[in-house]
Amino acid sequence: MSPSGQGRRVGLVESIGAHLLLIVAVAFALYPVLWVISLAFSGAVEPTARVIPVPIEPTLEHLRGVAFSTLEVPGGPDRWLFGLQLANSIVISLATALVGVVIAVPTAYALARFEFVGKDSGVRALLATQMFPAVASAIPLYIILDGLGLLGTRSGLVLCYATTAVPFAIFQLRGAFETIPRDLEEAAMVDGATRFEAFRKVVLPAARPAIAVTALFAFMSAYNEFVLAHTMLGREEMYTVPVVLQRYISEFSADWPKFAAGSLIVSIPVMVLFYIAQRHLIAGLTAGGVKG
């Protein structure tokens, strides 16, 4: 047999091996998701232990039950509760991402580019805040929000989320700005830009992928956050979706199919967001700007 034929055979075996491994990995990753889907569409009330996750007595009842939950308003028409709660989640998460990025971009840029008094100690202090879990600050945050009269409000929760989103975004973006060559800004300034114009017209576009990732991350962590939301929000119409979902699983009863249906619905906005952000996440946007 020719050496090349041998090589091809080894390649085939390797390829089959690799694919088997990948199939197992994919199955491993997807299995729980498939279970959630099957549960959400199953008519049977109690989930049963089955190997293959396919819906039993397929139905849309749970999805409807979750999505069209209503809130009775005394003396008025009922309000669409789940819509309200989903909107809460999206608004709060978007606001968190916005606040995080808006504050972090100039801060990170200053940390990446300028030398100033207190820079190092500031960065260290910022880093120190990242060492504590967000839950550790729940009680002080509760007291502060109470003092500000923001307890149980969306803006109050955004403020809480910003305390972790902003420092994280600053670190993320500082790294991104440091990778953008100074030459680019200097070229812009020689070309006639002010420092701010150089920042706005050259640095920001070059950092766009990093900013998109940072915003997405801030959105995701706010969207998924449970403990603070559960602590700070008192009324049902203010809840975010993690709190809503958790309430299907209580101490005395567990409505798994509704929980599963809810999980499916709330993951839709995230998928949409990723789809939209894809365009901005193109790696290597800065490639080719400098050197070869």
Added chain:
Amino acid sequence: MVAVTARTIVKRFGATEVLRGVDVHVPDGGFAVLVGPSGCGKSTLLRLLAGLEEVTSGEIRFGERDVTRLQPRDRDIAMVFQSYALYPHLTVRDNLAFGLNLRKTDPATIASRVAEVSAMLGLDHLLDRLPRALSGGQRQRVAMGRAIVRRPQLFLFDEPLSNLDAALRAQVRVEIRKLHDQLGATSVYVTHDQVEAMTLADQIFVLNKGVVEQVGPPREVYDRPRTRFVAAFLGSPAMNFLDGAQVGASGLALPGGQTLPLREPGQFGAALQPGRTVSLGVRPHDFVVRADAPDLRVAVELVELLGPELQIHARFGDAPLTVCLDSQSGVRRGDTLPLAVRALHLFDPATGLSLRA
């Protein structure tokens, strides 16, 4: 176009003094090359001219205008960076138009200038591409185009060729000089490459440790280096040096016992007092083979064929010596080569200053 004058420029970064009282004058339309080893301060000087750094003390004038404290954008300059610094998110067209857009030039003028420059540099077919879709040479051209399109008073080049391969570098070097002759704009060019310095410059400024060691046209700096540093820095292969030669009645007594006759002692004037110790410098190309009356004999250790010439690594006593001869000269390893010296440089061993009168 404008003349550039920098007077007694001092630049410190913290405790480090990078430039120690540098004077530069480039006449209107001149092409000045700042050359020197890494860390000599040449790039810093260029950045001071651009306004990207602030002088610690000293004064910079463009023509009559004092620009010492002006922002880069107010200096009416263009700069080509070593990294090219093309804006990665903009097409070639927008890269070229960037500066004009910032200055609110009207769109028709921008379009015509971009068209003119892209034709001049052969960028027409690349105008809608992003920088990442260009080769190194093309990027370099765009960077040049971005400078030219603005029609500035002064061009600054910061080692613009060092990221190109050798063949392209030679080609672009010629183009830069042609463009300069065509546009007539005053240019200041930083390089550590002495070939670029020699070929491009009207005036070479050799910098060393934050001071200008010598200024002059390339020929003069090459033929009459004022210091041993300049002599060693310019020329490839580098000049050979022999330390510890002593001035005698009939010539220079070399450490190995041989005597090197001085053919034109007049050029050194009164510096040649008998008994004085000097350092002696000979460029590799200033040796000729002379069997009848050789100035010195050297032992050949290695012969490299470089095409048109031989680069011979030899030894004279303990000192290594490089000699360049015609490739037809038939020198082999192990030969003892009788050489005469065509041109000789003498330096004060203590100060490094040339002893030429």
